[in-house]
Amino acid sequence: MTTDGHDLASLGQRHIWGHFTNLSLMQRIGLPVIERGEGAYVYDANGKKYLDGLSGLFTVNIGHGRTELGAAAARQADTLGYFPLWSFGHEPAILLARRLAELAPGDLNRVFFTSGGGEAVESAWKIAVQYFAKVGQPKRRKVVSRHFAYHGTTLGALSISGIPAMREPFEPLFDWAVKANNTNRYRCSSCANAPACTLDCADDIERRILAEGPETVAAVILEPMQNTGGALTPPEGYFARVREICDRYGVLLVSDEVICAFGRLGHWFGCERYGYQPDMITFAKGVTSGYAPLGGVIASDRLAAPFIEGDGSVLMHGLTFGGHPVSCAVALANLDVMERDDILGNVRRHEPLFDSLMEGLRDVPMVGDVRGAGYFRVVELVKDKESKETFTPEECNWLLRDVLSPRIFNSGLICRADDRADPVLVVAPTLVCGETELTFVADVLREAITYAAGQYATR
Ligand SMILES: Cc1ncc(COP(=O)(O)O)c(C=O)c1O
Numbered sequence: 211m212t213t214d215g216h217d218l219a220s221l222g223q224r225h226i227w228g229h230f231t232n233l234s235l236m237q238r239i240g241l242p243v244i245e246r247g248e249g250a251y252v253y254d255a256n257g258k259k260y261l262d263g264l265s266g267l268f269t270v271n272i273g274h275g276r277t278e279l280g281a282a283a284a285r286q287a288d289t290l291g292y293f294p295l296w297s298f299g300h301e302p303a304i305l306l307a308r309r310l311a312e313l314a315p316g317d318l319n320r321v322f323f324t325s326g327g328g329e330a331v332e333s334a335w336k337i338a339v340q341y342f343a344k345v346g347q348p349k350r351r352k353v354v355s356r357h358f359a360y361h362g363t364t365l366g367a368l369s370i371s372g373i374p375a376m377r378e379p380f381e382p383l384f385d386w387a388v389k390a391n392n393t394n395r396y397r398c399s400s401c402a403n404a405p406a407c408t409l410d411c412a413d414d415i416e417r418r419i420l421a422e423g424p425e426t427v428a429a430v431i432l433e434p435m436q437n438t439g440g441a442l443t444p445p446e447g448y449f450a451r452v453r454e455i456c457d458r459y460g461v462l463l464v465s466d467e468v469i470c471a472f473g474r475l476g477h478w479f480g481c482e483r484y485g486y487q488p489d490m491i492t493f494a495k496g497v498t499s500g501y502a503p504l505g506g507v508i509a510s511d512r513l514a515a516p517f518i519e520g521d522g523s524v525l526m527h528g529l530t531f532g533g534h535p536v537s538c539a540v541a542l543a544n545l546d547v548m549e550r551d552d553i554l555g556n557v558r559r560h561e562p563l564f565d566s567l568m569e570g571l572r573d574v575p576m577v578g579d580v581r582g583a584g585y586f587r588v589v590e591l592v593k594d595k596e597s598k599e600t601f602t603p604e605e606c607n608w609l610l611r612d613v614l615s616p617r618i619f620n621s622g623l624i625c626r627a628d629d630r631a632d633p634v635l636v637v638a639p640t641l642v643c644g645e646t647e648l649t650f651v652a653d654v655l656r657e658a659i660t661y662a663a664g665q666y667a668t669r
Contacts, residue, residue: 247274263625269500273642279501286539302538323533327468327494328362330505338428344516356392407445424459434480440634441582449486462489472496475584476557504537567652575663588634
């Protein structure tokens with residue numbers, strides 16, 4: 211209830227245009243209103259408790275209700291509520307840039323701040339294009355990303371994103387963003403049945419570069435572990451091969467770590483886990499654990515050099531709220547919590563348990579595959595385990611939206627049912643979870659999928 215006596219859910223139904231939200235469905239079933247959070251849990255406006263199995267949106271890495279982040283925001287707002295990074299600096303941005311440079315591998319030392327992830331991806335693209343123009347390779351403008359990868363929704367980032375349903379209403383998009391195969395070993399057309407991955411997925415990036423003409427390609431943008439398609443982990447040797455390919459053709463490698471950084475995979479950055487050195491890292495989400503909006507690009511010294519040593523020409527790009535002082539202060543407090551509470555260690559310590567809990571779901575009807583790493587896992591659902599036959603779009607809609615989502619939600623777990631590629635249930639709990647919470651996740655999934663399989667059989 212609002213203080214003037216209105217029901218929040220009804221007000222939300224009337225006035226909120228939800229992101230990727232089926233407004234007509236919301237008119238029918240109501241808008242869930244989340245009121246507060248504490249640790250791994252959130253509570254709705256009726257006081258019901260849920261395990262936040264998606265960390266908000268892969269974001270609340272240190273968990274909910276950390277008062278020290280609010281206190282850091284208040285202190286900074288009292289001292290300097292806003293100032294831009296357009297030819298000025300301020301303490302929180304400077305200290306955060308230094309800290310990120312210290313955490314990032316190799317010579318990734320210069321930070322361009324944004325307000326979120328999509329802006330970070332577009333900024334990396336612009337940095338790459340303008341860098342190449344400055345070093346005498348102005349034809350290099352294209353970018354290679356992977357089918358079904360999600361890199362944001364603004365038109366530049368959407369061009370890089372590879373999800374057909376999201377692109378379709380806005381096409382034609384930039385045709386200088388081309389797509390290569392992803393690393394879905396479960397459904398790989400070339401090696402799903404081979405004893406080991408042949409790295410054809412990595413070689414497909416080389417084929418794309420050659421088809422476009424290497425002299426026109428600026429960057430390859432990849433997540434360490436791809437979200438859409440369902441927690442697509444890189445096969446052994448994948449990133450070493452990709453790095454070789456990028457070096458062979460003088461193309462920059464951008465690691466889009468909007469989800470995979472800040473502990474999600476048990477490391478500060480996903481590229482550390484998979485042992486590769488990118489030329490740029492894009493980040494957002496977990497840098498503040500979502501307590502304030504912030505993102506950015508950490509670029510190598512090599513990319514910044516022509517802007518420092520050259521004729522003084524400027525990166526033609528800027529955002530009013532990029533590196534907002536309050537957000538940077540919150541990020542610094544967030545990194546303090548991560549270090550003090552050994553959040554990365556918590557993920558690493560519990561990984562074997564999470565592995566076995568998730569692997570244990572393979573015997574559940576309809577579970578075709580179980581994948582992921584760190585605190586980011588999926589279960590892929592299939593009609594037939596043997597043939598891997600998937601569901602029709604109509605069946606998917608029924609299974610995910612009518613049966614599984616309400617069942618899981620009513621059991622007190624928030625997770626994502628995703629059919630932007632093959633249907634998967636996605637869990638990415640906050641990084642403070644331990645045995646109790648991870649076991650709860652697996653138990654709820656087992657019960658709900660078993661129930662849904664029964665419903666499907668008698669439908
Ligand atoms: C890998 C990746 N890149 C970019 C984005 C876009 O970030 P934002 O929603 O902050 O624009 C996302 C969002 O989930 C993402 O997962």
